[in-house]
Amino acid sequence: MAADVTGPSPRTTVRRGKNRAVHDTDQVHAILAAGVVAHVGVTTDDGPIVLPMAYGVRNDEILIHGAVANAMMKAGRSLDVCITVTIIDGLVVARTPFHNSMNYRSVVVRGVATAIDDPADKMAALKVINDHIAPIWDTARAPSESDFKKTLVLAVPLDEVSAKVRGEDPIDEDIDMDGPHWAGVVPLTSTWGEAVSAADLRGTPEVPAAVADLNGTSAK
Numbered sequence: 385m386a387a388d389v390t391g392p393s394p395r396t397t398v399r400r401g402k403n404r405a406v407h408d409t410d411q412v413h414a415i416l417a418a419g420v421v422a423h424v425g426v427t428t429d430d431g432p433i434v435l436p437m438a439y440g441v442r443n444d445e446i447l448i449h450g451a452v453a454n455a456m457m458k459a460g461r462s463l464d465v466c467i468t469v470t471i472i473d474g475l476v477v478a479r480t481p482f483h484n485s486m487n488y489r490s491v492v493v494r495g496v497a498t499a500i501d502d503p504a505d506k507m508a509a510l511k512v513i514n515d516h517i518a519p520i521w522d523t524a525r526a527p528s529e530s531d532f533k534k535t536l537v538l539a540v541p542l543d544e545v546s547a548k549v550r551g552e553d554p555i556d557e558d559i560d561m562d563g564p565h566w567a568g569v570v571p572l573t574s575t576w577g578e579a580v581s582a583a584d585l586r587g588t589p590e591v592p593a594a595v596a597d598l599n600g601t602s603a604k
């Protein structure tokens with residue numbers, strides 16, 4: 385059951401392109417379900433840093449994980465972070481470059497990241513993150529205690545959330561409409577391919593069904 389995404393807070397109010405702002409809970413969750421990479425931004429003593437990461441969504445929170453030694457993950461613990469998930473759907477080519485754009489679906493989550501320390505909850509959260517694209521957690525070897533200890537899991541509540549969706553033609557000016565220049569959209573689609581076995585694979589283990597099933601499906 386998707387958690388309710390509340391309306392915009394003052395800092396998650398889309399200012400420009402307001403017509404593209406989405407506050408529909410189901411749509412927010414659909415974008416998060418379809419996305420592959422989260423860009424996680426934190427402020428550190430060194431200055432701001434934004435890193436791409438895997439993520440998962442559990443009811444009312446977005447989850448990320450990383451090495452305990454990861455500077456950004458450490459910095460993010462108990463601090464305000466910003467997590468952005470972006471799916472690009474097309475290149476929008478206008479009659480003049482000023483109006484070039486992209487079609488996209490994006491979600492921005494802002495909030496305080498809390499470390500999940502309870503072992504059972506942490507293990508459950510790791511499963512959610514790892515199963516986000518291909519659910520193989522239950523069929524692969526479980527993490528060792530050492531791996532588990534070396535991993536930090538952070539959760540950010542899906543309270544301050546905004547989404548923006550653009551899915552339309554270029555918006556050109558009247559002066560260009562009868563001109564000679566082309567305008568339109570180049571759709572962008574990514575698709576998972578057929579799984580390629582590791583060169584060092586021993587024996588004849590089968591490709592897990594959840595991995596094989598990705599073949600030909602959309603990697604948004």
Ligand SMILES: Cc1cc2nc3c(=O)[nH]c(=O)nc-3n(C[C@H](O)[C@H](O)[C@H](O)COP(=O)(O)OP(=O)(O)OC[C@H]3O[C@@H](n4cnc5c(N)ncnc54)[C@H](O)[C@@H]3O)c2cc1C
Nearest residue numbers: 395396397398399400470472486488490491492546547548
């Ligand atoms: C692939 C892609 C390419 C883009 N390229 C550009 C570009 O080149 N130049 C440019 O100015 N803008 C670009 N945008 C739009 C950009 O993300 C902002 O939406 C835009 O700059 C307007 O910001 P603002 O001043 O309203 O937001 P701000 O006032 O900076 O932000 C206020 C709040 O609005 C919300 N918000 C803002 N943008 C988004 C978003 N995209 N998705 C979800 N929530 C959002 C956040 O919660 C944020 O905290 C691009 C977006 C995408 C997805």
